[in-house]
Amino acid sequence: MPHVETACVSLYYEDTGSAALPVLLLHELGGTSESWREVMALLAPTHRVLAMDYRCAGRSEKPAAPFALEALADDAAAVIAHAGMGPVVVAGAALGSLVGVLLAGRHPALVRSLALFAISDEMSGRTAAYMTERAARVRAEGMRPVMDASLANAFPEPFAAARTRYRSIYLANNPAGYASLSLALAGARLEQAVWDAVLVPTLVVSGARDFIWPPELGRRAAGRIAGARFAVLDEAGHFPHLQTPADVAAMVAARAGVL
Secondary structure (H helix, E strand, O other): OOEEEOOOOEEEEEEEEOOOOOEEEEOOOOOOHHHHHHHHHHHOOOOEEEEEOOOOOOOOOOOOOOOOHHHHHHHHHHHHHHOOOOOEEEEEEOHHHHHHHHHHHHOHHHEEEEEEEOOOOOOOOHHHHHHHHHHHHHHHHOOHHHHHHHHHHHOOHHHHHHHHHHHHHHHOOOHHHHHHHHHHHHOOOOOHHHHHOOOOOEEEEEEOOOOOOOHHHHHHHHHOOOOOEEEEEOOOOOOHHHHOHHHHHHHHHHHOOOO
């Protein structure tokens, strides 16, 4: 499995599928490239699919120094370049959606289109305070004390089985790494200039059952990107790629002009 070495971090990514119609998948906070496993299997027959682990997640390096969310977008650009791909369709989930927005703005030549699953257009106020408080608790006590509340919010009751399967991914997080990613998300300041920099065709998708970032936030984010389309998945919660993977794969394929 490939790694790319940047000037400051070693990044792991998976690379599968055909050589045509490239797609990059960006995971949620608390997840890894493994989160996209079902979607990858559906896309691989017609796409070359990359799924990376962020710094501080999965099999990527876990540096101690703090970083901003923009660093994750630059890391994603390094993965695309190392794989010899681009421009690519970028699909992000939750945190990955915001990384995708920053990637499209900072590295426009590398992005063909965006599919953003679960997104909010701001991180200030109560959201930032909650993320900061949870980061501190995870550093002090580990992942298990915050697991039940976090997964209950992300996986509403119809997805109890998916929630159970996800536990092992969540508990395997390095607590310091998870805290660093949480603080990068809490510190994001998404001024209108960030959204104005997105110049590629964009689809924003919210889960109707998303308690964390409900559809009104997704609709608002779509309204801040010129020409973006907005859709709702009636059966999905905060993690559509884990809860309705066939729907997500179809939407990503449509971004690449397959459907």
